[in-house]
Amino acid sequence: MLSELLTNWTIYANKCEAFTSLLVGLDLAVRLLPLVDNSPTIGGFLAEVFLGLVLFHSTMTKKQRNL
Numbered sequence: 001m002l003s004e005l006l007t008n009w010t011i012y013a014n015k016c017e018a019f020t021s022l023l024v025g026l027d028l029a030v031r032l033l034p035l036v037d038n039s040p041t042i043g044g045f046l047a048e049v050f051l052g053l054v055l056f057h058s059t060m061t062k063k064q065r066n067l
Contacts, residue, residue: 027045
């Protein structure tokens with residue numbers, strides 16, 4: 001998956017969305033492995049989503065102020 005993303009990087013219109021989808025997919029794949037405690041991984045996933053929303057919102061706010 002990562003090699004496909006890197007090889008075809010120029011054809012993606014929304015590179016951030018493609019990279020985020022890759023990371024979320026890998027994160028979910030790790031969660032499905034046996035003998036992995038899911039409670040810390042679920043907490044980590046929720047923290048990742050929350051942090052991503054905060055950073056995305058602050059980035060968009062800065063871009064709107066510059067317009």
